[in-house]
Amino acid sequence: MSAPPRLPDYGSVLEEVRKVRRAGVVRLREIDTPELRRIADELHGSDGELSGGAVERLLRTAVFGIGGGSLQTAAEYTLGLAQGTRDWPPADRRRRAAQVYGVSVERFRKHHELMVLGQIAEQVVALAGRAPAHTAATATAPLPAAHRAIPLFLHGRVVTLTVHVHSVDLLRDVDVVVSPTNTYFALPAAYKSSVSATLRRAGALKDPAGGVVEDHVHDELRGWAARNGTPGRAALPGTVVATSSGALAGQGVRRIYHVAVAVPRPETNDYDVQPADVTRGVTRAFALLAEESRACDPPLTSICLPLLGAGRGGLPPLESFGALWTAVEAELARGAEWDVHFVVRRHARADLIERLLAGLTERAVRADRGIRADRGDP
Structure with missing residues (x-):
C-alpha cells in the first residue's frame, strides 16, 4: 500500500x-x-x-x-x-x-x-x-481542470499557454476569439452547436424573455460582405473578418475574428477544410491582432483559438492543432508577447494538446542543452 x-x-x-x-x-x-x-x-x-x-x-x-x-x-x-x-x-x-x-x-x-x-x-x-x-x-480523483495553464519552453524562453475545456461562450477576459466560418461568411442558425453558432447566439442582445433584439455578430458580418462586394460570392480561404463581440463584451471578450476555412461542396451540406488554409487564416488573424491592438485602448493582448476545421470540416483534431500550431509557433518564435489560449469542449482533446506541447517542450529543452554544451556554456 x-x-x-x-x-x-x-x-x-x-x-x-x-x-x-x-x-x-x-x-x-x-x-x-x-x-x-x-x-x-x-x-x-x-x-x-x-x-x-x-x-x-x-x-x-x-x-x-x-x-x-x-x-x-x-x-x-x-x-x-x-x-x-x-x-x-x-x-x-x-x-x-x-x-x-x-x-x-x-x-x-x-x-x-x-x-x-x-x-x-x-x-x-x-x-x-x-x-x-x-x-x-x-x-478521490479531483475533477478535471476546466482551465489548464501549460508552460512551454520555446526558442530559448518560457511561455505559458492556456487551454480552456468548456463551451466557447463561457470564455472570460480574452480579448479576441477566433471563429471558424465558411468562405461565404454565412453564419449558421443560432440554435446550432458549432463554435460560430454559439458565438452568434452569445453575442446577440436579448430581451427578458430570451428573444433576440439585436443579432450583433451576424449583422456586422453581413455588413462587411455588403461593403466589400462579396454577398453571395465566396471569399478566398484564409480570409479573416473582424467584428465586435456583441453581448460577450460583458464577459471581457472584445473582438471576434471570423476565419474562412470551410469551403462548401456544391449541392451538398458538406465542407472541405485544408490544413494550409487553417495555417494561413491563423497567421492573418495574428497580423490583424497586431494591427487592431495598436488602435485599441487598452491594447488587445490575448487571443483564443478553437480547433479550426475539426467539427463539420472533418479535420482530425491532431491535424487541426498541427495546422494552427504552425502559425502560433511562428508568431511566438519571433518574440511576440501575445497571451495565447485554446478552447475545446472535451477533456480528451485538451489532453491531446497538453501531450503535444509537452513533447515540444521536451525536444526544445534537449536542443537548448545541446546548443549550450556545444558552446561550452554551463
Missing part, C-alpha cells in the same frame, strides 16, 4: 507564497521556493529547466480553486497572475488588488493581503493532499 502524500507545512507554504508576491511570477525561476516546487512536481511532474513554469501552474490552479469573486480577483493581481500584470512591480499589483476591495493600499497590506495570501496557501496545501501517492482504494 502506498504511503499517503506528505502534507506540507502551512507556514512554509505561506512564506514561499509571500516571496512570489514580492517577486511576481515573472521572476519565479530566480527565487527559492522548494516546497512549492516539490508540490508542483508531485502533482504534475516538472523539468528542472521549467520549474518556474511548474510552480506558476500550481499557483494558477490554487487561485482558481478559490472559486471566483473579489478574493480570487485580488489573488490574481497580488501574484501577477491577472492578464497583463506579470511584469508589474509589487507596489502596482498591491494597489490594483486594494482597488478590488475598495480600500486604501495600507489597509489592504495590513488586513486583506494577509487573508488573500493565506487563502492561496490553504489551496496549495489542499492540492498537495491530492498528489498521486494516494492508494486506489482511498483516493
Whole structure:
C-alpha cells in the first residue's frame, strides 16, 4: 500500500507564497521556493529547466480553486497572475488588488493581503493532499481542470499557454476569439452547436424573455460582405473578418475574428477544410491582432483559438492543432508577447494538446542543452 502524500507545512507554504508576491511570477525561476516546487512536481511532474513554469501552474490552479469573486480577483493581481500584470512591480499589483476591495493600499497590506495570501496557501496545501501517492482504494480523483495553464519552453524562453475545456461562450477576459466560418461568411442558425453558432447566439442582445433584439455578430458580418462586394460570392480561404463581440463584451471578450476555412461542396451540406488554409487564416488573424491592438485602448493582448476545421470540416483534431500550431509557433518564435489560449469542449482533446506541447517542450529543452554544451556554456 502506498504511503499517503506528505502534507506540507502551512507556514512554509505561506512564506514561499509571500516571496512570489514580492517577486511576481515573472521572476519565479530566480527565487527559492522548494516546497512549492516539490508540490508542483508531485502533482504534475516538472523539468528542472521549467520549474518556474511548474510552480506558476500550481499557483494558477490554487487561485482558481478559490472559486471566483473579489478574493480570487485580488489573488490574481497580488501574484501577477491577472492578464497583463506579470511584469508589474509589487507596489502596482498591491494597489490594483486594494482597488478590488475598495480600500486604501495600507489597509489592504495590513488586513486583506494577509487573508488573500493565506487563502492561496490553504489551496496549495489542499492540492498537495491530492498528489498521486494516494492508494486506489482511498483516493478521490479531483475533477478535471476546466482551465489548464501549460508552460512551454520555446526558442530559448518560457511561455505559458492556456487551454480552456468548456463551451466557447463561457470564455472570460480574452480579448479576441477566433471563429471558424465558411468562405461565404454565412453564419449558421443560432440554435446550432458549432463554435460560430454559439458565438452568434452569445453575442446577440436579448430581451427578458430570451428573444433576440439585436443579432450583433451576424449583422456586422453581413455588413462587411455588403461593403466589400462579396454577398453571395465566396471569399478566398484564409480570409479573416473582424467584428465586435456583441453581448460577450460583458464577459471581457472584445473582438471576434471570423476565419474562412470551410469551403462548401456544391449541392451538398458538406465542407472541405485544408490544413494550409487553417495555417494561413491563423497567421492573418495574428497580423490583424497586431494591427487592431495598436488602435485599441487598452491594447488587445490575448487571443483564443478553437480547433479550426475539426467539427463539420472533418479535420482530425491532431491535424487541426498541427495546422494552427504552425502559425502560433511562428508568431511566438519571433518574440511576440501575445497571451495565447485554446478552447475545446472535451477533456480528451485538451489532453491531446497538453501531450503535444509537452513533447515540444521536451525536444526544445534537449536542443537548448545541446546548443549550450556545444558552446561550452554551463
